[in-house]
Amino acid sequence: MTGITGRCLCGAVTYSFGEDAVIWQGHCHCESCRRANGAGIVSWFGVQKDAWRWTGAEPRAFQSSAWATRWFCPTCGSAMAYRSDKLPDEMHGLAATLDDPGWYKPQAHFFHAAAVDWLHVEDDLPRFVDGGKTLETDV
Ligand SMILES: [Zn+2]
Numbered sequence: 001m002t003g004i005t006g007r008c009l010c011g012a013v014t015y016s017f018g019e020d021a022v023i024w025q026g027h028c029h030c031e032s033c034r035r036a037n038g039a040g041i042v043s044w045f046g047v048q049k050d051a052w053r054w055t056g057a058e059p060r061a062f063q064s065s066a067w068a069t070r071w072f073c074p075t076c077g078s079a080m081a082y083r084s085d086k087l088p089d090e091m092h093g094l095a096a097t098l099d100d101p102g103w104y105k106p107q108a109h110f111f112h113a114a115a116v117d118w119l120h121v122e123d124d125l126p127r128f129v130d131g132g133k134t135l136e137t138d139v
Pocket of ligand 1: 008009010011012013073074075076077078
C-alpha cells in the first residue's frame, strides 16, 4: 500500500492516508489552533475521513469546542489531528507531523483575520478571513 504517513514526537501515534484522498492544504491562524498546538501559525491538510487510518497507539481525543475534536498523543502530547462536525467528511492532519514534511504544498491561509502581528509570512497565497469563504481582499 502506498500512502502518506506521519507520527508524533515519541513515535507511538502514527497515521496514514492515500494521497488521492487529500482535499486541501493550508495554514490556520485561529486562536484555537494556536493554543492547541502552541504555535503562531498551524499548517493543516484536509483528507477524506474514510481514508484516514490510525496505525499505531490509540491517540487521545479532546473536544475543543461544541463541534470540534482534536487528537493528541497521550505519551508525548503531540497534537495529531482535528475533525469538525461542520466538515463531517474530513479529517485534518498536521503538516509538522508528516514523515516527509516536504510533501506538503500549502494553498491558502485560513482565519487570517486572527493572525498574530509578530509573525510575518511573506508568500502570495490567498488569505481568507474565515475558513475559506471570504478573501481578505474582499472585506
Ligand atoms: Zn507520542
